[in-house]
Amino acid sequence: MLTISPRPKWSYWRRKWTRRRRRLPRSEKHAGHRHELTLVSEGSGRGPFICCDCEEQGSGWAYQCIDCGYEVHPKCVRPPVVANNAPANGD
Numbered sequence: 001m002l003t004i005s006p007r008p009k010w011s012y013w014r015r016k017w018t019r020r021r022r023r024l025p026r027s028e029k030h031a032g033h034r035h036e037l038t039l040v041s042e043g044s045g046r047g048p049f050i051c052c053d054c055e056e057q058g059s060g061w062a063y064q065c066i067d068c069g070y071e072v073h074p075k076c077v078r079p080p081v082v083a084n085n086a087p088a089n090g091d
Contacts, residue, residue, distance in 0.1 A: 024039055024061065024074055025039065026038065026039050027039065027063075028063050028077045029079060029080050030053075030063065030072060030077050030078060030079075030080070031078040031080045031081060032052070032053055032072070032078065033052070033065060033070050033072075035065045035066075035067050035068065035070070036065075037063035037064060037065055037070070037072065037077070038064055038065075038066055039061060039062075040061070040062055040063075040064045041060065041061055047059070049064075049071045050071075051072050051073045051076055052070050053072045053073070053076035053077075053078075054072075054073065054076050056073075058071070062074070
């Protein structure tokens with residue numbers, strides 16, 4: 001006889017996402033965007049989104065530009081490339 005285990009409770013998923021969130025920085029700089037991106041959840045952001053980097057739909061955690069609405073998956077964030085001969089003060 002086949003037994004089906006019950007679906008995990010909401011509290012299980014909430015704990016799992018909370019643990020994952022703790023590993024992500026609150027903000028990031030991304031090579032594909034000029035503004036700083038802030039980590040948002042589906043509840044604090046605008047809900048499902050289209051990633052501006054890979055162009056696939058996302059939900060849950062995302063990095064979002066508060067100034068212009070640019071959003072990317074956490075897995076798609078790439079740090080900006082800094083040239084070796086660039087001045088340290090940005091001049």
